[in-house]
Amino acid sequence: QVQLVQSGAEVKKPGASVKVSCKASGYTFTSYDINWVRQANGQGLEWMGWMNPNSGHTGYPQKFQGRLTITRNTSINTAYMELSSLRSEDTAVYYCARGCSSTSCYQENWGQGTLVTVSS
């Protein structure tokens, strides 16, 4: 079955960077985009960006451009989300989700979420 398993919780100081991993199994990793979505406590879902694991192409909304980098290692079917210049407002649960294929576009499978806490 399709699984996305994320790395564990992180505590970071303001100004630092965090890198969260998302290991995929149960499907062909390069056939589906990977999306990253975050959720602050008690708030809604916020889309952060996408990556095509086959080409490595990425896209980020303007809010995260310059601060967010999504990468992958296809040899171990793992995607990474790195957010820099962290501030307290970045405290949230971060999710990876399997995204678009060549024929469909919805987030059918999600990781379990990774809590990132930014605190001095």
Add this chain to the structure above:
Amino acid sequence: DIQMTQSPSSLSASVGDRVTITCRASQSISSYLNWYQQKPGKAPKLLIYVASSLQSGVPSRFSGSGSGTDFTLTISSLQPEDFATYYCQQSYRAPSITFGQGTRLEIK
């Protein structure tokens, strides 16, 4: 950017009620609209894709409709496990996606 607006933001209902949640897009998105359910401490779960297709394993009391800018999610007879937060999402501009702000469904 395409903005997605859900209404209401919160809703109180009773077991057995019929409930409708609305999602409006800031521009036409054809049928590229998905619905998710999220329970506290859990990842979102896909319910409906391309406006009206029921995801495998989702109970038939859930249904979706609409096209263009206006969409609805209907739960025909609320069950205790349906109390959760619901999100719409556009995939018209995929791979760039946008979520609505969410609708919290609470027990009356």
